[in-house]
Amino acid sequence: MTDLAACATLACIWEATAPKPGNVYRGADFEDVTYADFLTSAAVIGQPIASAGKVGAGQAILDCISAIHASVGTNTYLGTVLLLAPLAAARTDIPLRDGIGEVLAGLTAADTRTAYEAIRLANPGGLGKVDDADVNQPAPDITLLAAMQTGAERDLVARQYTNNFEQVLWVAERISAAGLPLSVSIVVAFLELLANHPDSLITRKCGIEISKQVSQRAAHVLSLGRPGDELFDREIAEFDFSLRTDGHRRNPGTSADLIAAALFVLLRENRLEWPVRFY
Numbered sequence: 001m002t003d004l005a006a007c008a009t010l011a012c013i014w015e016a017t018a019p020k021p022g023n024v025y026r027g028a029d030f031e032d033v034t035y036a037d038f039l040t041s042a043a044v045i046g047q048p049i050a051s052a053g054k055v056g057a058g059q060a061i062l063d064c065i066s067a068i069h070a071s072v073g074t075n076t077y078l079g080t081v082l083l084l085a086p087l088a089a090a091r092t093d094i095p096l097r098d099g100i101g102e103v104l105a106g107l108t109a110a111d112t113r114t115a116y117e118a119i120r121l122a123n124p125g126g127l128g129k130v131d132d133a134d135v136n137q138p139a140p141d142i143t144l145l146a147a148m149q150t151g152a153e154r155d156l157v158a159r160q161y162t163n164n165f166e167q168v169l170w171v172a173e174r175i176s177a178a179g180l181p182l183s184v185s186i187v188v189a190f191l192e193l194l195a196n197h198p199d200s201l202i203t204r205k206c207g208i209e210i211s212k213q214v215s216q217r218a219a220h221v222l223s224l225g226r227p228g229d230e231l232f233d234r235e236i237a238e239f240d241f242s243l244r245t246d247g248h249r250r251n252p253g254t255s256a257d258l259i260a261a262a263l264f265v266l267l268r269e270n271r272l273e274w275p276v277r278f279y
Contacts, residue, residue: 005046011263012042018186022243058111065118079257111144171262195219
């Protein structure tokens, strides 16, 4: 699929629709954000993401978050947008694995300023304060890549900027190689990612020990088989319920962001068989 706007919107719709434990999906809203909010957000970010190659990744990020803020008034896709914008800015005549490094190396201090403005507008939960390149302070006069490097150890989205989107591309491979209906492939890849990388959003809100416990639980679910197996289905339902307690503070939202970015990669590189069997 060569229409980048459609790629972005469809990737976000698929990510939000797949029943990933601890996240909003069809029939499983949070008190403060709904499935409809995610679908609306997916629709309005398409064109801004498609413009990233012309206006720059930072401006595309700000345009997306501004559109989301105006449409639903809550943070739905900040992490996803931070990943999609540089991916959409990459050259279309070479694989993303080869082209993303060129985009990251070309990011500027102007991208940092607009990205920081977008993050403040989105007002994501659990950010806290840090010593270097704090988004609650005026943007530092450094490139967006340099700014992301300051947070790469604690945030998986920021880490993608420093490792040429290693985990995003890995997730894309896992989804495409699963040979299952797309929704099932997404859920399995989500659990695999979560089992291997403690979720940054959970870590920010609850601490690293809780985040590691969630990863261990994801690994346990995977050890029981695949969706459709009785033990797997029972355990993933209990896992989903446990992540939603306490005001969904254990929402693995960063893992969901990487899923959406991986789906964008698969769509942009025409690596899915059409018509797509989602269920």
